[in-house]
Amino acid sequence: MLKTISLFSGIGGLDFGFEEAGFETRVALELDKFACRTMRLNRPSWEVIEGDVNAVPSSVILEKGRLSVGEADVLIGGPPCQPFSKSSYWVRGDSLRLDDPRADTLAGYLRVLRDTQPKAFLLENVGGLAYEGKDEGLQVLLDGIRQVNQATGTRYEPAWRVVRCAEYGVPQIRERVFLVGARDGRQFRFPEPTHGEAVGDMFSPTREPFMTAWDALGDIAEPNSLDGLRIGGKWGELLPTIPEGQNYLWHTPRGGGMPLFGWRTRYWSFLLKLSKRLPSWTVQAQPGSAIGPFHWKNRRMTFHEMCAIQTFPKGLIMHEGRTEMQRMLGNAVPSLIAEILAREIRKQILDVPAKGRLALKPKRKEFVPPPERLAPVPDRYHELVANHAEHPGTGKGRNASKRVQAAE
Template sequence: MQYKIISLFSGGGGLDYGFEAAGFDTSVCIEMDKWSCRTLRHNRDWTVIEDRIENVSSKEILEKGKLKKGEASLLIGGPPCQPFSKSSYWFNGDTKRLNDPRANTLEHYMRVLNDTLPSAFVLENVFGLAYKGKDEGLQFLENALDLINKNNNVNYSFKWKVLNAADYGVPQIRERVFIVGHIDGKEFTFPPKSHFNPQKNSGQISIFDDLEPYTTAWDSIGDLDLVEKVPLKSEVGGKWGNLLPYIPPGENYLYHTERGEGSEIFKWRSRYWSFLLKLHPDRPSWTIQAQPGTSIGPFHWNNRRLTMREMARIQTFPDNVEILGGISNIQKQLGNAVPSALAEVLGKEILEQFFDKKNSSTITLIPNKKKRYKRIGFNNSIPNKYLEMSAVE
């Protein structure tokens, strides 16, 4: 049996590659970004509809995917999440959320679900969708699902959870909401964590838990140090870019504040957490961002921007996938993506729980552990030009 997918808001394909690894096959993708579409076509022979979701009818989706109503096994997608993102709070103190016109992507996701009636669905979004007391997005989706069930005499279930990708072997701290449902009311049980943070709770892990320590940035990209060709435009620019070598691995600008161990150059908590943020090889990466500013990381411990392959590795994309476009296009595709290994974990659980298909428990897209072969240091001799700016920023 083939397990067919309808993929909405496909981006560079993070969800799709993961579900592919689990045993699904994408029949049709809908994506508006031209570079994402070029990436999808370059790497796979999936049918790609390049347009805004509001311009694409459900009938066209079924026709292009060579599917009939009720024939798809799975509808997947991560509707653009700006109305619910943490950055909206940072800039505005709050966000318009459902009043934001960009939130109508949730409505179109549910419209396609109503019109195509797949056996199951997966919807991914930022964890801000489920903020306590500000969960109108979740409430909207539940209400829409009630209407779909009544209108079509079906019984889609609705189960959601915030997952941290690092807890499942992804070499990246990345929290997102996942909503999973089945047309006959089967309740999805989210898989238990497979990995733990050895820096925080190693003393609380029982020998019976059988958990692995977090996958690290070195596990993911350490081998690329020897073989990866680093683009000429990998340097960190802007006013503060040259300060990066004077920040230890795993630290950010806070190292150079009144509470840090460096020089008092910045005010405490005056910047984004990811400002001058540098990877530590023995820890997971922080979240790869879609549209970072000039000095927004995470950056490589070698004091440079991450390459396409390094970001793809951290997002656990298969190595046979190449992301097309310029620097900003590549960053956007990878920063918006769901880590493929996490999608593989969910895909295998969905096949077993909803389709009674037992799969190997091995997640193929999780990097293998790699022994570190060199010490990573930093320069603690701050240039005078930064010392002269001390405590003014």
């Protein structure tokens, strides 16, 4: 087995993919006690360190992993992404980003890279890390890697790409940034997308259609109980009136339902429902009571359904409550994309190509049931019918105006 050091492991999203590609997680470092407990429950053979990366010496990581400097085949990890996430712009405008103390995790990753000197490394983060004009986090990483090379004599030359997971067979629209580098200076080449809507022609290869939520969930039985899965609150009874693949925009003057809201005056994920014929939208880590994506059966997804959307291996168990479960799964990386990149690292950097087919890719289902029937809009929502104003545009909304006023 090839040997892996895992940082910011969560419940093992990256690790599960590397595991399927023939890597052994020798040691996993994670701060969150619930994630550590879940990793130990599902992978008792992993050496799990519960602690802050900036408080755990690299020597302890090597000792717990039974490794010497330079022995690990790959260092993997996804430093917490909140300072660079798209949601931080919604909440705080231009967030503090590198001034945010949670961004110190980037320095922690670089320190372990310097001290352990693996043959290869993989780092993932949210797409916002590389937003044009706001990529200071990415630049810190690239500068830090150059400093590692100067200090140790390594020759890591990182390649990076914003990866749209649905374009590689993941049944979920999720965007992540990946950096991959080799100690001996080899240039890593990201594999080209394999799935999409584009029709191939003589100049471009044909892609497979996107994998869908039905491909992932179609063979999972309905839960015996809806405890913890019902949608309550002010808007719960409105969800059954929205078609599959739609959100609150259905009930705007431009939609096909009742005009209950203004166009684009809410979050995209407000009352968002899965479609059997489309990939899932990104599973949220901390959704509000009316924030989806929700199952087409007008309920929250179960643990096993969210695992399937995230392409985790089957058979995982969790003993935590709904809030912790949602947070851990929503923060995780789809394991299929990790398996794909791990196989490429084996082939391109470690010279030991993996054999066989991808283990975590869902199987396409030929028969897709028709959409669920819509319910009538309950009477209590009729009082909201009006010719609601549309959102005025980017940077012109109420919250944006408040931020400008506060800055002045």
